[in-house]
Amino acid sequence: xxxxxxxxxxxxxxxxxxxxxxxxxxxxxxxxxxxxxxxxxxxxxxxxxxxxxxxxxxxxxxxxxxxxxxxxxxxxxxxxxxxxx
Amino acid sequence: xxxxxxxxxxxxxxxxxxxxxxxxxxxxxxxxxxxxxxxxxxxxxxxxxxxxxxxxxxxxxxxxxxxxxxxxxxxxxxxxxxxxxxxxxxxxxxxxxxxxxxxxxxxxxxxxxxxxxxxxxxxxxxxxxxxxxxxxxxxxxxxxxxxxxxxxxxxx
Numbered sequence: 001x002x003x004x005x006x007x008x009x010x011x012x013x014x015x016x017x018x019x020x021x022x023x024x025x026x027x028x029x030x031x032x033x034x035x036x037x038x039x040x041x042x043x044x045x046x047x048x049x050x051x052x053x054x055x056x057x058x059x060x061x062x063x064x065x066x067x068x069x070x071x072x073x074x075x076x077x078x079x080x081x082x083x084x085x
Numbered sequence: 086x087x088x089x090x091x092x093x094x095x096x097x098x099x100x101x102x103x104x105x106x107x108x109x110x111x112x113x114x115x116x117x118x119x120x121x122x123x124x125x126x127x128x129x130x131x132x133x134x135x136x137x138x139x140x141x142x143x144x145x146x147x148x149x150x151x152x153x154x155x156x157x158x159x160x161x162x163x164x165x166x167x168x169x170x171x172x173x174x175x176x177x178x179x180x181x182x183x184x185x186x187x188x189x190x191x192x193x194x195x196x197x198x199x200x201x202x203x204x205x206x207x208x209x210x211x212x213x214x215x216x217x218x219x220x221x222x223x224x225x226x227x228x229x230x231x232x233x234x235x236x237x238x239x240x241x
Contacts (some may be wrong), residue, residue: 015169016149016161017111020118047119047214048151048159051142052182 002074004063006081013056018084023047025080031067033077044077061085093156093219095237096135096188097230098211101128104227106210111166114210119161122212123224123236132162132193133232134186135211143192144169147176150192151214158239159214164195166206175199189233211236 008014014022014037026033026044033044037059042049044063055061061081065073097103104124109115114124138154148168151161164176175196180186197207213222221240230236 012169015144015146016119016163017113017169020113024118047161048141048153051151051161054142054145 002065002070004065004074004078004081006061006063006078006085008055008057008059008061008085010085011057013059014050014053014085016051019047019050021084022050022080025076026073028076029067029069029073031065031070031073033073034064036062036064093154093158093239094136094235095154095158095160095211095213095239097125097225097232097234097236098132098135098162098192099125099127099129099209100232101125101209101230102228103225103230103236104208105224109166109208109210110206114163114166114212117216120212120214120216121222122210124208124210125230125236126208127164127197129232130195130197131191131232132164132195132209134188134190134192135160135162135236137187140180140182140184140186140192143178143181146171146173147178147193147195150178150180152186157215157218161212161214162192162209163212164193164207164209165200166208168200168205171200171203171205175203213237213239
């Protein structure tokens with residue numbers, strides 16, 4: 001299992017576009033990827049779930065990645081968060 | 086969930102002109118990153134529920150709302166492109182997460198003229214976020230549609 005923590009710096013937080021892109025990035029991997037905001041934990045491969053976290057600027061996100069390709073997934077998801085959020 | 090192989094219908098949340106999703110000037114929608122669907126150029130400033138169901142996300146900014154229909158379809162209605170940037174100006178949310186709604190219930194009010202004047206495209210994509218759950222998501226033919234008219238047909 002791999003864990004990533006990231007604090008959102010984008011002033012708009014996770015709205016529709018970043019939610020779609022995050023789900024697309026997560027969907028490339030077989031591993032189970034969970035993402036948690038201070039409000040709730042959801043499946044990072046489901047758009048509705050990711051949008052429903054209501055993640056804002058300053059919120060700490062915690063990703064938990066479990067599976068055969070967890071190392072590659074963790075690397076890519078961390079890069080995604082830095083570049084997009 | 087819907088019974089058997091019956092198609093699920095998602096209604097137009099507002100009156101206007103239907104345009105194919107791939108003609109929307111935002112790759113997130115046009116490329117289907119959020120799911121399949123169709124878009125409407127609004128002729129009015131009211132978004133109503135496209136089916137019976139439960140509100141999942143009412144964005145604080147009022148520019149988008151998502152719901153799960155009684156049939157299990159996850160619908161996102163995004164009023165205008167890039168309108169998250171307006172930070173709530175010209176939008177009034179009329180529902181909240183967890184609300185049970187009936188088709189036709191008011192979800193959002195907005196001011197199309199003010200949003201256009203602020204420089205934004207008001208085209209409103211209506212997206213099925215769980216498109217993978219369906220064998221087909223078919224949009225209505227381009228052209229005028231009334232609120233409550235058949236916009237999307239989902240096949241299991």
